[in-house]
Amino acid sequence: MYNLLVGGAAGQGVDTAVNTLEALLKAAGCGVFTVRDLMSRIRGGHNFSLVRFGEETPRSHSERLDGIIALNEETIALHRDKLKPEGFILCDESVKTDDSRAIPLKLQGIAKLLGSGRAAGSVAVGAALRLFSTPIDGARRVFEKSLKPGLVEMNVKALEAGYRAVEPRFERVGGSHAGEMILTGNKALALGALAAGLQFYAAYPMSPSTSILEYLASVSLKMGIAVEQAEDEIAAVNMAIGASFTGARAMTGTSGGGFSLKVEALGLSGMAEVPLVLVDVQRPGPVTGLPTRTEQSDLKFMISASQGEFPRMVIALRHHEDAYRQTIRAFNLAEKYQIPVILLSDQYLADGTATMPVPDPAKAEIYAPEDVPAEGGYARYRFTESGISPRKFPGTRDGFVSADSDEHDEYGKIIEDSETRIRMMNKRMGKLELLKRELEEPQLLGDERPEVLLIGWGSLYGPLEEAVRLLNAEGKARYGALVFGDVWPLPDRLLREKAAGARALIHVEQNYTGQLAQLIREQTGIRTDAGILKYDGRQLSGEEIVRRLREEGY
Amino acid sequence: MSDSRFETFETAWCPGCGNFNILDSLKNALDELALDPHDVLMVGGIGQAAKLPQYISANSFSGLHGRAVPPAAAAKIVNPALTVIINSGDGDSYGEGGNHFIHNIRRNVDIAHFIHDNQVYGLTKGQASPTADKGSVTPVQVEGSLNIPFNPVLMAIAAGAGFVARGFSGRPEHLKELMKQAIRFKGYALVDILQPCVSFNKVNTFAWYSQRVYELDKEYDRGDRAAAMLKSMEFGDRIPIGVLYQEEQPTFHEQHEVLKNGQILAGRKNDPELVRELMLEMV
Known part of the structure; x- marks a missing residue:
């Protein structure tokens, strides 16, 4: 397994170089895992990614580096202490360094000769792949997918020039990952939601959850679903609840700050027994905290958020495959028990990419309750043995469907009497006991x-x-x-x-x-x-x- | 009306409350539009007005204070076959829910928004609402409200609403006609309904409104936006009621690439083959 750092200022093309590197490593069969260390700014600062690859897909990053691609001097100064003695630093010849591990190349010179200094990253990627004895056969296809047509040829040539500029140094690694996906944790989650039948997603942009919103929006037309940017997080969650109440599988996503605004509606989902999947992609708090970085500090918040007592489930996502699978499960459990289910992710997983086998979406189990005839008139909150009342949706001819945030009777009408209150509390909380039988052990x-x-x-x-x-x-x-x-x-x-x-x-x-x-x-x-x-x-x-x-x- | 398809139920409102007439007007409007109650979704937030969805035989969603509009819009988005109507108060719609009010005008989902506007908080017993007159004395605004009263109809026209009307609970026939037009209107439709609060507003009483309201006549051009904004600012000795502004514009559904062809998301499943194609794009 090897570990490569790619660093530079924001806007210098770190991400483009990393995407190319990931795609070519995967094409060569490697399992790949990348973490992104981003600063919360559009230009300048220091950004780097750690790309780890090997026969198996790595599941975490490592501090020990086999190589550094330094798009600026600062990258060397910041990271050289983690570079192994036999490691390398690929940098432009103009970079001043006394480090004997440096391999200065005409990154800028070659790129400019080919048409644009922006292709310098591709020269470096070509050289790095050569050092790891990794072929670059799929380069054209990779660039065709990621770049505008006019830039493809230049970058292929830049990559090849870099490839020729050095000699192989490390033994080739690789496995059977060429046919796998490479995707972020947020995309794995979004695919899980789509496989589970997501029809409605509402959110307000917030790092590091925004890419769920953007990805779902980008595929909404193909999938035939509605993805709505709401005016605020309160609207987003209330829209998702309204959509779910009306019969569409719905989800809303945000980070901790946005979730703070959604708290009251979380209780509405519990009280009104409207299934809901909520995503909290954690970042360091409190409040604005460190917007583009990672933390796991929302656990107790998720468990206790919102006033009063109601059943809920919280699932922490562990890795990419888990994100896909657990999101499907979250939809099913939300629907089966008519509760809010919270998916707890974080920036490390959300922005990090990994190779992952293509799952079969046709095999995703979708919970479908039996259509129970409404005897004696439909009652949304009918008392049943299990505490789960059959769901129907507005438009049904079996009766009227009502949801209520007030304590209510079986028909969803406001009540205040003690007996109904106790029965309704017991009905709702009892669902948690049934849910406990379906828990997965760590x-x-x-x-x-x-x-x-x-x-x-x-x-x-x-x-x-x-x-x-x-x-x-x-x-x-x-x-x-x-x-x-x-x-x-x-x-x-x-x-x-x-x-x-x-x-x-x-x-x-x-x-x-x-x-x-x-x-x-x-x-x-x-x-x-x-x-x-x-x-x-x-x-x-x-x-x-x-x-x-x-x-x-x- | 003996052939009514809509029933109303016993309420928790104060005797003499303007809400009774509003409920009657709504029931009659729904009957005259020949709607099937099963296709009607009534949505409310929290407040005395927001209890209305509980008192009529239709589907109902009684959610959070200030948050009636987002679930109503979403319900219509996923099932356009429903007639979605919000009945809620001025505090709920203009105060706590002010942001949703503004942005759902912009969203222009085909829903009707009926706001019971009595210039006071009823459920919490008498504090100033956003539309309270300057100087209104309440248990909280003890020296009189300092704030400029919110003008919902002017705001709605400015924000781009296609149907903006004002009604009065003391003119139930007129109100019923406004409601029918609002429900039939394609897009977001606002009816701000002036309504006395017999318990907590001793200034803006039934008599106070009755002396001031007048119905816009046929001469009034409801398609002239600038004139409508001027007319919306008339609120004092004379208060116009009727449709202040009407201009059809493309609805959310009509512009939405997925929804414009009648896609119903409620009860729909995704094609696994399409999901597989998305996955293969990542290979």
Whole structure:
């Protein structure tokens, strides 16, 4: 597995170079995983991406670099300390550096000769692929997909010139990923929503959730669905609820700040029993925080948001395939139990790209309730044994369909009497007990009988997977990690079982207060012994987890 | 009317409330339009006016305070076969929901928005609403409201609404006709309904309105936007009621590439083959 950093100022073409690199690595069969470290600005600043690739698709980034493509001097200064001794720095010959690992090339010179300095990134990508002994056969097709027709030829030539400028240095890696997709976490989520039958998406732009809105809008005509940019997040969520009430599968997405505005409507979905899928792509808070960076600090907020008590489900997304699968599941559970289901993602997963096998959307299971005849007139909130009342939609001839945010009777009319209130509360909250039977236990990584058990959730899946692999390879103790996807209601069977056999429990989270650890203690009484926490907006790597675990004495 | 298809139910309104006439006008308008109640969706926010959807036999959505318009618009977007009508108050529509009011005029989904405008908060017992007169004394505005009263009809015309009317609960026949026109109008239609609050507004009473309102006559040109804006500013000794402005323009559905051909999203599924094609674009 190799790890390459591409860095430069915003506007210098870092993203274009990375996209080309990813596509050509994948065409050569590699599994690819890229994280994007972006500054919240359009020009200037320092942006970089870490492209990791190998026989298998990596699930996290690494701090140890095999190579750097430096589109400016700053990139070298900022990242050379992480470069392995045998690593390389590809840069323009004009860049001044005393680093012996530098391979100065006429990146600008070649590009300008071909027509534009903007193609310098392609020269560097060509050279990097040659150093990794990776063929560039698919280059033309890649550029045809990503560039305007007039720019294709120039970039192909630039890439080839870079390729010729160096000699192979690293052994070729590759697998069978050429036929896979390469996509961001947000796109994986959006595809899951489409496979689940999404008909209506409303949102207000907010990083890092905006690309869900943009992607769905870009395919809305093909799919025949409605994607609406609402006037604010409150409108977005209320529109999604209105669409769902009327019979369309609906979703709304945002980040924490936007979710704060949606909180009252979250309760409406619970009270009025209108199925709803809500996406929170987390970024560091509070308030505006670090808009383009990552954090896992909304967990307790998602579990408790909105006044009163109502059933809800919160699912943390762990990686790209998980994002696709869990989004489909979220739609089904929302519809089956007529509750809000929150998908908790974060910037690391949302903006990061990975190769992923093409799933079969025809095999996506779509929950379809039986059409129950309305005996004695239709009542939206009919008391039933399960607490789940058959849904019908406005327009049905079986009766009138009503939704109400006030406490209501079976027909959705306002009530205030104690008896109906208690029955309705019991009906709604009872659905949570049924839902608990469908919970998925966290995924156990590493040793089956861990002495040291790491506990995490969501997108720390990849870093934790790498951490336990590194730790177990050392052979000093047996390490395992439980990575939660379903976080509310909290599944606890596997946790209790593994915690009982472990001598130390360590929570690993991207937040300040150890929110999952708190939740576990509240729900199970199980206390963790130590925590590895990070809240600087940058994701923990597997190596960093190992290092910090050592510092803690485990 | 013996052949009415719409029933009304017992309400929680104060005796003498203007809401009763508004409910009657609505019921009669729906009957005269020969609508099937099963195809009608009544939407309200929170407030005394917003309880109206509970009191008539049709589908109903009683959501959050200030948030009646977004779910109503979305319901129409996913099922254009429904007749979607919002009945809500001035606090709900112009205060808490002011942003949705403005932007759903711009969105121009084919819905009717009936706002019971009594210049006061009824459900919370008497505070100033956005349309309260300057100087209105209430339990909160103890020295009198300092704020400029919101002019909803002027705002609606300025924002680009295609149908802007003002009615009066004390002229139920006239109001019924306005409602019928608003429901039939293709696009967002606003009827601001002046209504006395017998419990909390002792100034703008039934008599106060009755002395001031006058119906726009046939001479009035409802297609002249500039004149309509001037007419909308008339609110004092004389208050015009009727359709202040009407100009059809393309609706949300008519302009929407997916919806303009009659696509109904409610109950629809996606073709997995199309999803597969999207996936293959990422290979």
